[in-house]
Amino acid sequence: MDFKLTDEQVARRNEFFEVCGELEKKKPANFSGIESIYDSDEGWQYHLNCAKEFAKRGWIALGWPSEYGGQGSVMDRVFFAEARGYYDTPGVDIFGVAMLAPTLLGAGSEEMKREFLPKIAAAEIMFCELWSEPNAGSDLAALTTTALRDGDEYVLNGQKTWSTGAHRSDWAFALVRTDPHAETKHRGLTFLMFDMKTPGITVKPILYMDRGHLYNEVFFDDARVPVKYVVGEENKGWGVTQLLAGFERSSLDAIMMMRRQLEGLVEYCNETKVGGELLAKNPIIRNRIAELACQVEAARALAYRVADQQAKNEMGAIDASAVKVFAGDLSARLARLGADILGPYGQVRSSKWAPLEGFYEKQYQQYFILTVSMGTNEIQRNIIAWYGLGLPRMR
Amino acid sequence: MDIAFTEEQEMLRTMVSDFLVKECPKSIVRELEEDEEKGYSPQIWKAMADLGWLGLIIPEEYGGMGMTFQELTIILEQMGANILPGPYFSTVVKGAMPILDAGSEEQKREFLPRIASGELIFTMALLEADGTYDASGIATKAAPQGDSFVINGTKLFVEMAHVADYLICVARTKDGASPEDGLTLFIVDVRSPGIHCEVIPTMGMDKLCEVRFENVAVPKKDVLGELDKGWPIIEQVIEKGGVAKAAESIGGMQTCLDMTVTYAKERVQYDRPIGAFQALQHIMADMWIATQTSKYLVYMVAWMESEGIPCAKEAAIAKAYVNEAYKWLTDRTVQLHGGIGTSRDHDVGLYYRRAKTADIAFGATDFHRELVADRMGLLR
Numbered sequence: 136m137d138f139k140l141t142d143e144q145v146a147r148r149n150e151f152f153e154v155c156g157e158l159e160k161k162k163p164a165n166f167s168g169i170e171s172i173y174d175s176d177e178g179w180q181y182h183l184n185c186a187k188e189f190a191k192r193g194w195i196a197l198g199w200p201s202e203y204g205g206q207g208s209v210m211d212r213v214f215f216a217e218a219r220g221y222y223d224t225p226g227v228d229i230f231g232v233a234m235l236a237p238t239l240l241g242a243g244s245e246e247m248k249r250e251f252l253p254k255i256a257a258a259e260i261m262f263c264e265l266w267s268e269p270n271a272g273s274d275l276a277a278l279t280t281t282a283l284r285d286g287d288e289y290v291l292n293g294q295k296t297w298s299t300g301a302h303r304s305d306w307a308f309a310l311v312r313t314d315p316h317a318e319t320k321h322r323g324l325t326f327l328m329f330d331m332k333t334p335g336i337t338v339k340p341i342l343y344m345d346r347g348h349l350y351n352e353v354f355f356d357d358a359r360v361p362v363k364y365v366v367g368e369e370n371k372g373w374g375v376t377q378l379l380a381g382f383e384r385s386s387l388d389a390i391m392m393m394r395r396q397l398e399g400l401v402e403y404c405n406e407t408k409v410g411g412e413l414l415a416k417n418p419i420i421r422n423r424i425a426e427l428a429c430q431v432e433a434a435r436a437l438a439y440r441v442a443d444q445q446a447k448n449e450m451g452a453i454d455a456s457a458v459k460v461f462a463g464d465l466s467a468r469l470a471r472l473g474a475d476i477l478g479p480y481g482q483v484r485s486s487k488w489a490p491l492e493g494f495y496e497k498q499y500q501q502y503f504i505l506t507v508s509m510g511t512n513e514i515q516r517n518i519i520a521w522y523g524l525g526l527p528r529m530r
Numbered sequence: 531m532d533i534a535f536t537e538e539q540e541m542l543r544t545m546v547s548d549f550l551v552k553e554c555p556k557s558i559v560r561e562l563e564e565d566e567e568k569g570y571s572p573q574i575w576k577a578m579a580d581l582g583w584l585g586l587i588i589p590e591e592y593g594g595m596g597m598t599f600q601e602l603t604i605i606l607e608q609m610g611a612n613i614l615p616g617p618y619f620s621t622v623v624k625g626a627m628p629i630l631d632a633g634s635e636e637q638k639r640e641f642l643p644r645i646a647s648g649e650l651i652f653t654m655a656l657l658e659a660d661g662t663y664d665a666s667g668i669a670t671k672a673a674p675q676g677d678s679f680v681i682n683g684t685k686l687f688v689e690m691a692h693v694a695d696y697l698i699c700v701a702r703t704k705d706g707a708s709p710e711d712g713l714t715l716f717i718v719d720v721r722s723p724g725i726h727c728e729v730i731p732t733m734g735m736d737k738l739c740e741v742r743f744e745n746v747a748v749p750k751k752d753v754l755g756e757l758d759k760g761w762p763i764i765e766q767v768i769e770k771g772g773v774a775k776a777a778e779s780i781g782g783m784q785t786c787l788d789m790t791v792t793y794a795k796e797r798v799q800y801d802r803p804i805g806a807f808q809a810l811q812h813i814m815a816d817m818w819i820a821t822q823t824s825k826y827l828v829y830m831v832a833w834m835e836s837e838g839i840p841c842a843k844e845a846a847i848a849k850a851y852v853n854e855a856y857k858w859l860t861d862r863t864v865q866l867h868g869g870i871g872t873s874r875d876h877d878v879g880l881y882y883r884r885a886k887t888a889d890i891a892f893g894a895t896d897f898h899r900e901l902v903a904d905r906m907g908l909l910r
């Protein structure tokens with residue numbers, strides 16, 4: 136067992152931290168978390184600027200095979216995620232880079248890899264993920280949006296929902312039903328990419344509970360898209376989506392973001408007096424911050440193990456689920472702690488009255504992004520119970 | 531012992547609930563949240579005055595209905611269940627109640643009938659920059675000048691001050707031996723020269739204001755209670771206000787539990803209602819436990835308050851317990867609704883945000899746990 140990084144790794148890691156630290160200085164006011172990427176033009180521009188900066192350095196394609204512009208190792212990708220998490224730096228398209236690229240690498244045709252991977256690596260194209268539907272969330276295979284073949288095209292009809300960033304992205308990757316008569320609901324699904332400017336596609340905003348514009352509804356009315364952008368085979372899209380489970384992220388970005396938040400809280404408590412006494416001296420606050428610091432370190436330790444497994448190409452899906460659940464819940468606890476420490480200021484929206492730019496008022500509402508999206512915490516626990524512990528699966 | 535509402539109380543409860551369900555649908559709640567100017571509905575306000583709710587706890591001789599704190603918590607529970615925005619809470623709990631408890635006969639005659647009739651909106655200006663409910667947080671000063679006191683300072687998180695007619699301002703009139711010593715309450719006309727008010731944007735969108743006092747002259751006759759000895763009145767406000775807030779919260783808890791169970795029965799995933807998953811059943815069972823324990827705790831303390839039984843410790847227990855229970859329960863409510871629970875269009879977020887606001891009002895959990903520890907006899 137050895138948690139030590141090589142000198143080379145340390146240097147590489149530092150480089151990621153330095154660049155993200157520099158980019159942080161250009162952050163728009165009140166920018167925090169994923170909602171900020173999609174909510175305002177300013178936030179989106181910052182995301183694009185960071186993306187260009189990373190693309191220039193070849194960092195978007197870390198760990199990819201070199202024939203598609205890849206460089207560096209899987210571990211580099213992990214360190215890069217840590218740095219971005221720590222500084223809450225956008226610039227890596229969650230959908231295009233973290234989800235689609237590995238899917239293309241695993242299941243895309245040579246032609247599609249050559250067409251899309253370089254554009255993704257160059258940050259020239261941004262994606263959204265059109266999977267969920269009003270009646271197909273956790274049970275994704277229940278989806279009903281149809282794509283019926285008509286020559287070289289599919290004709291799309293139906294509705295997607297919770298589509299993060301669909302109002303900003305250039306392209307989408309979707310899961311659609313190409314064979315409505317298939318024997319089981321998992322068959323007859325196809326993983327398909329298309330241009331969001333296709334006529335017949337309408338994007339309508341849904342506001343998040345804090346009134347931010349993060350996700351959308353997407354409607355298809357006879358939208359015609361080329362057949363050639365199927366990933367994998369027609370009617371075999373379910374298997375393609377399952378590939379992603381093997382590419383699980385380590386959650387180290389979220390964990391490093393929490394580490395930074397703890398540092399921020401320490402700083403705040405060291406500067407802020409209530410009743411003439413520094414908050415830092417309040418034993419309850421000390422205890423609660425220390426409690427969460429322990430949990431963040433525990434999360435980090437397991438996340439490194441997940442990352443190491445990924446680097447060695449061993450499937451770490453169970454521990455990845457464990458880290459995701461733990462990190463999601465931890466981020467909720469941290470948001471609550473931050474809001475508590477701020478006292479009445481914990482409820483203040485970004486304004487001249489808000490300490491820390493209103494961060495905890497937002498975070499108090501936004502932590503559900505971690506506990507609900509990309510497989511709810513309940514679904515992740517099922518995965519741990521069924522596949523990790525081998526417990527009987529309820530039918 | 532008879533742990534049940536009386537027939538009259540049940541009637542009140544049903545009447546309030548029917549009224550609010552009809553008059554205050556969530557579309558109105560959302561509209562009032564977004565309304566920067568008022569944040570309350572004058573029509574609903576007038577209707578509530580006509581029904582006698584504004585004077586519910588005001589004795590008949592001052593134009594009220596002469597009911598007890600228990601009946602008030604019955605109304606508040608339903609208001610919490612339907613999250614009615616507006617100055618009811620600030621007017622009755624932070625205005626009428628301290629005047630009833632500490633006002634002179636003259637003050638009672640001047641203000642209580644006009645509160646009962648819906649003519650006056652009241653609030654209390656207590657918190658300051660420190661954000662603490664401890665006496666140490668009060669730095670605003672009031673200095674005598676002829677027949678008046680002149681107030682200088684800045685108050686924060688003053689609920690509904692932007693539409694209030696009067697506010698009860700807590701200020702320091704003397705540097706006493708302890709922070710609790712030397713505080714005085716003043717009934718201040720909000721139109722007095724030198725008062726500046728701004729609405730602070732908050733998670734609950736509940737119109738908490740910054741109120742600045744610049745040389746605001748208040749006639750000496752408008753001192754509420756005794757000069758320099760205001761702290762016990764504030765302690766009462768925190769004690770009863772905390773229980774009143776908890777009463778609102780238990781209403782919200784019941785609504786959230788109902789919404790969750792209804793949704794879990796309707797929402798189908800994997801070919802069955804999600805309520806069939808044991809993982810979720812246990813969470814909902816815990817939500818039931820949290821709701822019932824919170825409710826009966828609040829009912830018990832409300833009864834003690836009405837009977838005049840000393841219950842400073844129990845009141846702090848109720849506030850601390852319900853704070854955590856409501857926050858936890860609304861978090862689970864959002865989680866069990868999945869994606870839709872996180873959206874502005876769905877009602878659960880309205881409750882989720884308010885649970886945090888309710889926690890903060892009259893002191894958050896740590897503040898009240900400290901009071902409990904104290905009142906249990908733990909040495910400092």
Ligand SMILES: Cc1cc2nc3c(=O)[nH]c(=O)nc-3n(C[C@H](O)[C@H](O)[C@H](O)COP(=O)(O)OP(=O)(O)OC[C@H]3O[C@@H](n4cnc5c(N)ncnc54)[C@H](O)[C@@H]3O)c2cc1C
Binds near residue numbers: 264510513810
């Ligand atoms: C902020 C945010 C961003 C999102 N972005 C996207 C996006 O870009 N693209 C996209 O396609 N989707 C997106 N989603 C949708 C997300 O993937 C779904 O919300 C998620 O899969 C849950 O589905 P649901 O909302 O339909 O909830 P449901 O599946 O209806 O779940 C409701 C509740 O039931 C529980 N539950 C369901 N099944 C089980 C079970 N078998 N055992 C125990 N409990 C169960 C859930 O955990 C949850 O608590 C986003 C969601 C959020 C909140």
